[in-house]
Amino acid sequence: MANKGILVVAVAQRGALPPATYELVTAGRKLADALKEPLAAVVLSDKASALSADLAARGVDKVYSVEHPSLAGFTEEVYAKAAAQVALKEGFGKVLLASNVAGRALSARLAVLLKAGLAADVSDIAADGKVSRPYYSGNLVAEVEFKSPVAVMTLAPMSFPRAEAGAAKAEIVPVAFDPGAAKTAFVSFLPETSNEIDMGSAERIVAGGRGLGSADGFKPLFELAHSLGAAVGASRAAVDSGWIPYKYQVGLTGKSVRPKLYIAVAISGQIQHLAGMSSSGTIVAINTDKDCPLMQMANVSVQGEYSELIPLITAEVKKRRGASAVAA
Numbered sequence: 197m198a199n200k201g202i203l204v205v206a207v208a209q210r211g212a213l214p215p216a217t218y219e220l221v222t223a224g225r226k227l228a229d230a231l232k233e234p235l236a237a238v239v240l241s242d243k244a245s246a247l248s249a250d251l252a253a254r255g256v257d258k259v260y261s262v263e264h265p266s267l268a269g270f271t272e273e274v275y276a277k278a279a280a281q282v283a284l285k286e287g288f289g290k291v292l293l294a295s296n297v298a299g300r301a302l303s304a305r306l307a308v309l310l311k312a313g314l315a316a317d318v319s320d321i322a323a324d325g326k327v328s329r330p331y332y333s334g335n336l337v338a339e340v341e342f343k344s345p346v347a348v349m350t351l352a353p354m355s356f357p358r359a360e361a362g363a364a365k366a367e368i369v370p371v372a373f374d375p376g377a378a379k380t381a382f383v384s385f386l387p388e389t390s391n392e393i394d395m396g397s398a399e400r401i402v403a404g405g406r407g408l409g410s411a412d413g414f415k416p417l418f419e420l421a422h423s424l425g426a427a428v429g430a431s432r433a434a435v436d437s438g439w440i441p442y443k444y445q446v447g448l449t450g451k452s453v454r455p456k457l458y459i460a461v462a463i464s465g466q467i468q469h470l471a472g473m474s475s476s477g478t479i480v481a482i483n484t485d486k487d488c489p490l491m492q493m494a495n496v497s498v499q500g501e502y503s504e505l506i507p508l509i510t511a512e513v514k515k516r517r518g519a520s521a522v523a524a
């Protein structure tokens with residue numbers, strides 16, 4: 197069978213589809229229209245029917261709904277088997293996953309099962325199916341052409357807008373699935389007891405560096421982030437100093453992020469930090485040193501002492517947000 201069509205793999209997380217799924221739909225639609233091929237999604241969950249209805253309204257041509265108790269918790273083995281079953285049976289040529297923990301893990305297994313080429317962290321897809329992805333910590337963006345009949349790719353977060361729900365309703369096809377004897381089993385999920393915004397999918401990030409001077413220096417940043425609805429990030433120097441846990445680290449050995457707005461406070465902008473955030477939409481730098489790399493490359497550079505500037509900015513944000521809330 198000729199490999200044709202684009203398949204979005206929708207991996208439910210604790211009963212819901214992560215917003216990155218809707219970014220996959222936008223990217224898939226773009227590719228499907230360019231190649232004049234159909235766009236489908238496969239929903240993997242123990243509650244796939246309800247989630248399939250959501251996806252069916254977002255511009256895909258068909259939704260394959262794989263609902264099975266073995267898909268209640270994520271294991272790469274069982275999820276990959278379920279996704280591969282649909283991809284192989286229908287002969288899809290391009291398989292799209294999110295560049296999150298589940299998507300990355302699944303993409304490697306799927307590429308093996310489908311005998312497919314794999315490109316990770318894709319940031320753009322051309323009309324001819326070639327993709328752009330970063331190399332050498334984002335210092336180089338390469339154009340990748342798949343030589344294999346089937347291509348698996350994970351898409352970098354926030355690279356495509358999220359597909360909105362519309363009036364159209366795609367056909368939903370229930371798929372029977374037998375996981376067989378799995379070697380791995382889902383045991384439990386321990387949620388983080390925090391209501392902070394996840395950095396990976398945040399549209400706004402306020403990050404702090406060594407110039408904050410201490411763990412206390414992060415307090416005004418958390419306040420600004422809260423007022424903006426932003427996630428908090430940090431440089432490795434701040435993490436290594438023990439001021440903030442590693443999960444906040446942005447950069448080569450931390451997280452790669454791509455928010456619409458990245459506010460770097462008291463971060464100099466060494467190459468290893470830039471590797472994780474230079475693809476952000478608008479970059480604002482706040483620093484006492486106007487000549488440091490981040491101040492040089494930022495869209496907006498504000499020279500000054502962070503402890504004076506951040507409370508002023510936070511107060512202004514609160515004032516304006518309050519005003520718009522009243523106006524609304």
Ligand SMILES: Cc1cc2nc3c(=O)[nH]c(=O)nc-3n(C[C@H](O)[C@H](O)[C@H](O)COP(=O)(O)OP(=O)(O)OC[C@H]3O[C@@H](n4cnc5c(N)ncnc54)[C@H](O)[C@@H]3O)c2cc1C
Nearest residue numbers: 405406407431432433447448449450462464468469484502
């Ligand atoms: C293999 C490797 C991997 C690495 N991975 C990472 C990574 O993932 N992420 C990462 O961030 N780094 C990483 N690093 C470290 C990186 O090289 C830098 O050391 C680090 O990013 C510096 O952090 P910083 O900008 O906070 O500190 P500094 O470079 O010390 O900069 C502090 C900044 O604060 C400013 N400042 C000082 N006081 C104030 C004030 N009161 N108000 C406003 N501004 C002020 C200063 O002017 C300065 O620009 C890595 C390094 C290596 C070798």
